[in-house]
Amino acid sequence: MVAKQSTNANILGDIRAESDHKMLDLAFFRTPDFLTLIESTDRIVVVGRRGTGKSALFYELKKHWTSIRHVSVITTAPQEEHMLGLRPIAQKFGDKITRIRAGIKIAWKYAMLMEVASQIYENYKMTDSVRATQTIWKHLKTWRTNDSTLTKLRVKLKPIANEYVSSEELIAELPRKLELNEISEELRVLLDKSEQQFVFLIDRLDEGYEPDIIGVGIIDGVIYGTNEVLNEFHKINATLFLRDNIFRAVAHFDPDFSRNVEGKFYDYIGIVISYLTWWVLDFDKRLI
DSSP, rough: OOOOOOOOHHHHHHHHGGGGGHHHHBBBBOHHHHHHHOOSSSSOOEEEEETTTTTHHHHHHHHHHTTTEEEEEEEEOHHHHHHHHHHHOOOOOOOOOOOHHHHHHHHHHHHHHHHOOOOHHHSTHHHHHTOOSSSSSHHHHHHHHHSHHHHHHHHHHHHHHTTOOOOOOOOOOOOHHHHHHHHHHHHHOOOOOOOEEEEEOOTTTTTOOSHHHHHHHHHHHHHHHHHHHHHEEEEEEEEEEEEEEHHHHHHHHHHTTTHHHTTOEEOOOOOOBOOHHHHHTHHHHHHO
């Protein structure tokens, strides 16, 4: 009796490249486009259509930065419920794109700084320095949970947003309520003492995205907030991955978008993966 052999439906690997880490580890080709992203900090947003390899690129960039000593990688890849949960908070900032953008920008900047502070705290050489801060340590006590970044941010913002009836007043008071200036100053001191550099990789912002003023305003605010953090802190870098239709929606609704973040985008056609090379290397295993 001949033993029955099973075959994989697709011997070339998973249809979603980012899900097939084995294939990516063997066959990912570092194109000049990829090298641009790791050697330059000029462009922080990678724009591409669905299926062009943005999430696979996310995986490869994470692997690259993680391999470098004194670089801490902070990844944010929200689920659908995380983005949807932020919408009621964004509504509190008003019904205009500029107001929603302004509120989310402040909130996202706070989230990024808290994530960096949390990473610094995990370095045993810096733990005492973080505990000695007056403002950061107070905020870290409630920030350091196992929840996602967006969930922690939503929990932080909800009681503040409910204090104000006027959206303008909420936006104006938000930096003070979050003690953003104090956190920024203390973080600069910690970064000067630390040997670490920090890289944010932000993906899957299209999860739970809706093409309305609120949805566009959230994405717009995240981009503005990320850009502002990078301009203020030279030890922090970031790459944000965005679908091209969302990029067009942001550019359409926000008249100031192209002027304020000009030159920060990288139009990404798709990563080049040598499927043939991988197929030859792993041919026998895939047939069985």
